[in-house]
Amino acid sequence: MSTLPTPPHKDSYKIKNWKEYNRSLCRRGRITLWLHDSVLDEWEQAAQKGKRVGEQTYCDSIIQCCLLLKINYGLKLRQSTGFVESLFMLMGKSHLPVPDYTTLCRRQKSLPVDIGDRLAGGENLSVGIDSTGLKVYGEGEWKVRKHGYSKRRTWQKLHLCVDLDTQEILRAELTGNDEDDASVGTKMLKGKTSHIKRFIADGAYDKFGFREILGSDVLQIIPPLKNAVIQKGSKKKLLPDYLIQRNGTVEAINKHGSKRWKKENGYHRRSLNEVAMFRYKTIFGGELDARAFENQRTEVKLKCWVLNRFIGIGMPEAYKVS
Structure with missing residues (x-):
């Protein structure tokens, strides 16, 4: 048995x-x-x-x-x-x-919403990005689980950039569910990395273009793909600093294993990205009310603005029980 x-x-x-x-x-x-x-x-x-x-x-x-x-x-x-x-x-x-x-x-549809972009004025920020799905059309999860789906189900993708120290939402973007996470992250952070000291995200953001946007001054705690190899430069084209940093990560994981690398670099703090998603869906649910895409974008930004307001009012201070 x-x-x-x-x-x-x-x-x-x-x-x-x-x-x-x-x-x-x-x-x-x-x-x-x-x-x-x-x-x-x-x-x-x-x-x-x-x-x-x-x-x-x-x-x-x-x-x-x-x-x-x-x-x-x-x-x-x-x-x-x-x-x-x-x-x-x-x-x-x-x-x-x-x-x-x-x-x-x-x-x-055209309402400007400022959720408080501290990327332009913060200092030594620890930042993370993650995405989750929000349902637009479709049947409830219980009906689908019991009987399967019989109607079209449509989802949009919410990308949140979070301050891992304060849990404040710094940027929010809504895209179609077929958008690549790293491509959206590049648009969100382009020209706004000067105040970031540490960036933590999952392997979906292990793209050279995204790492280049972050730059060498940012500690990039992103696990490389399983088939990642050491990148080499040449006499004519030197290896960029952000790839040198990635090579160090690949070498450390190959030598000591990903578990040790994650522990030594504080990769567990990436869970705070998921906490932000959980907080959003717990308070507002996992569905979008608006039907037009422009209205949906305004809707999620207003909800993120509300979440930041709630954080400013007061947050729990927890301690571990032995």
């Missing part, structure tokens, strides 16, 4: 700032996180200005506020309109105009 293998032992952790963390979790539900005085002032200006031909009635901050309320409370576009209207009624501000769902949908 065959027996299942014994799962490896996992370390146990406890939260040492539970009281503060619990309070921060409660604060995440506050409406004032998104609907604050500065936005209300702009709403008052929109009410006074009224509708003019050729001009937008609502500024970007009003549209963003409505979409953030929609995302944070899990509403649809029409529900978010009614939600904001009811808030204004309770506040005694029923005279303020509220954008309808068609306006929100149309403006979401």
